[in-house]
Each structure stands twice: as structure tokens, then as C-alpha cells.
Amino acid sequence: MSSLKYTGPEYGGITWTSAFDNMTYSDGLIPEGVMPGGTAIKQADGTTYNVAEGGETYQSLYDKGKVEPVHASAWHYFTNSWGQGVINDSWVSDLNYIALREVSLSYQVPQQVARRMGATHLNLTLTGRNLGYLLNNMPNGENPESVRGTSVSEFRVRTFSPFTANYMLSVNIGF
Numbered sequence: 001m002s003s004l005k006y007t008g009p010e011y012g013g014i015t016w017t018s019a020f021d022n023m024t025y026s027d028g029l030i031p032e033g034v035m036p037g038g039t040a041i042k043q044a045d046g047t048t049y050n051v052a053e054g055g056e057t058y059q060s061l062y063d064k065g066k067v068e069p070v071h072a073s074a075w076h077y078f079t080n081s082w083g084q085g086v087i088n089d090s091w092v093s094d095l096n097y098i099a100l101r102e103v104s105l106s107y108q109v110p111q112q113v114a115r116r117m118g119a120t121h122l123n124l125t126l127t128g129r130n131l132g133y134l135l136n137n138m139p140n141g142e143n144p145e146s147v148r149g150t151s152v153s154e155f156r157v158r159t160f161s162p163f164t165a166n167y168m169l170s171v172n173i174g175f
Helices: 058-063 072-079 111-116
Strands: 014-017 024-029 040-042 048-050 097-108 121-136 166-174
Touching: 024 072, 111 121
Parallel strands: none
Antiparallel strands: 014 024, 040 048, 097 121, 121 166
16 A cells, blocks of 8 residues: 555564654655755754765665654655645556446347237347446546546546446337
8 A cells, every 4th residue: 555655664664763852663764865965964962964075865874873764754745745846656647448338238029029019120228338447557446537637737536436337228119
């Protein structure tokens, strides 16, 4: 489950004891990234560590004990917040589906049966529309046709309404 990523050891989270409050957390992660050279990082003892010229990766700073893991809640917020101007891969998915739009089954009643009813012919048709999807790669089998919008910021799943199937029985009698 992507929404639980890093929230605990069972979801890939790192357990550590913070030097700032001496509390133990288990929702940490080491983000991929480089801090620019000269960045001042406040340490728990009140000193400041200045990132080396040319920058240092978050992982190397963690290995040196200069930074602590990032809490999963902060990471999820800042990597998924429109207000932060961030666009990431979890916002984009390939939408593929094949819909089973209509299936009709017809039966022509034999003429001798139709004639007994005073008709020249009798046809029965059972039709089903919007029966489901033969292929649907939306997460959790959501309705792919619930995606709406005309711009990048609005092209998203708007509702979680299921598709609606319709069934019809038609009787065609000729006299």
C-alpha cells in the first residue's frame, strides 16, 4: 500500500532515537537528494554543521550522524502537496481499459409458434450495456471513466462511483 510507505518498519520505515528529544520513532526514511554546499544544519548539541562545498547526499549526511531520518508524514505531505509545486510519479498513471459496452442475445421464435399467437414473426432480444471492463489498470479496480478534467491540475478521479450496467428485454412481434 503506497499510502503506508515508511510509516513503520513493516512498510520500510527506519527506527531511530532522536538526539533532539530522545524519543524513539519508527517512521523514518532517507530521501534521495543532495543538500547544497554551505547549507547550515543545526545539531542537537547546539552546534551547526555546514554542508561541504559541492553538496552532500542526504544518505552520506545520515551516515555521518549530521541529519536524522525524515518522518514519513512530512515526506508524504511535501512530496504530494500541490501547494509545494511538486509533481511526482505517484500523481501520474497509465490509464488503460477495455470496456464491454454491449452484448445482445437474440432468439427467433419458430414461425409455427408465432402463427398460433396470430403473428407473422416473434423475436426476443436480451441486451446488456456497460457490463464491465475486460482490462482495467486503475488502482483498486476503480471506474476508469470517472476520470474527468481538461487540464493537468484537474485531470483526476473525481468520484468513486461504480459503473452502471443496464439490461433490456425486447420483444419484436410482426403482424
